[in-house]
Amino acid sequence: MKALLIVDVQNDFCPGGALEVPNGDEVVPVINHLSQTFETxxxxxxxxxxxxSSFASSHNGKEPFETIEMPYGEQTLWPDHCVQGTKGADFHPDLDTEKTQLIIRKGFRTEIDSYSAFYENDDETTTGLAGYLRERNIDTLYAVGLATDFCVKWSVLDGLKEDFNVFVIEDAIRGIDIEGSVEQAWNEMEEAGAKRITSSELL
Structure with missing residues (x-):
C-alpha cells in the first residue's frame, strides 16, 4: 500500500511568506493532480x-540562518514563521486538502524544532506517523512539498530509517538552498535509498 506525504505546503513557505521557499507555490498544482491518484x-x-526556540528573535543578537548549539545538537535559526493560528501557518489556499486523512503538526514544543514527519529534531520524540502507517499496512511513501533541503529531506531520511520505501517526486518539491544545501539533500536522500521520480511517471 502507498501514501502521498505532503510536507509543509503552508503560506509562510510560499512566495510572500515569512520563510519563503523560492517558487514554493509551483508545487501546488502538481500536488493537487497527484493527490487525486492516491487513496491515502x-x-x-x-x-x-x-x-x-528555533526563531532568531528568541536569541539576543542572533540573525536568521545563523546556527546555535541546542541540547539536541546544531540548530539553524529561522525568521518567525508558521506561528500557531496565523495565516502564515495555514495551508496554501489553492492546495486541495479534501483527500487528506491525517495532519501531523510539528514544531509545537517550544524548546525543540521539528523538521521530520516522523521525529522531532532530537531523533527520539516520535510523531506517531510510523505506527499509523504500519497499522494501515502502508509500506511505500511518495514525498512532496517544502522544503527539499530541510523538512522534506528529514522526513525522507527518517521514513527510510523506519523501513518504508520512499520515492521523492522531484517536480513537486522546492528547496531553500543555503550554500548548496539542495544538492546535498538530494545526495543524502539517494545515498540512503530514496528513489527519485517525476510526477509524470506516476500519472
Missing amino acids: VIQTQDWHPRGH
Whole structure:
C-alpha cells in the first residue's frame, strides 16, 4: 500500500511568506493532480508557538540562518514563521486538502524544532506517523512539498530509517538552498535509498 506525504505546503513557505521557499507555490498544482491518484494522503503542518526556540528573535543578537548549539545538537535559526493560528501557518489556499486523512503538526514544543514527519529534531520524540502507517499496512511513501533541503529531506531520511520505501517526486518539491544545501539533500536522500521520480511517471 502507498501514501502521498505532503510536507509543509503552508503560506509562510510560499512566495510572500515569512520563510519563503523560492517558487514554493509551483508545487501546488502538481500536488493537487497527484493527490487525486492516491487513496491515502497525509500532510504535515509546521505549528510553532510564539517565541519558539528555533526563531532568531528568541536569541539576543542572533540573525536568521545563523546556527546555535541546542541540547539536541546544531540548530539553524529561522525568521518567525508558521506561528500557531496565523495565516502564515495555514495551508496554501489553492492546495486541495479534501483527500487528506491525517495532519501531523510539528514544531509545537517550544524548546525543540521539528523538521521530520516522523521525529522531532532530537531523533527520539516520535510523531506517531510510523505506527499509523504500519497499522494501515502502508509500506511505500511518495514525498512532496517544502522544503527539499530541510523538512522534506528529514522526513525522507527518517521514513527510510523506519523501513518504508520512499520515492521523492522531484517536480513537486522546492528547496531553500543555503550554500548548496539542495544538492546535498538530494545526495543524502539517494545515498540512503530514496528513489527519485517525476510526477509524470506516476500519472
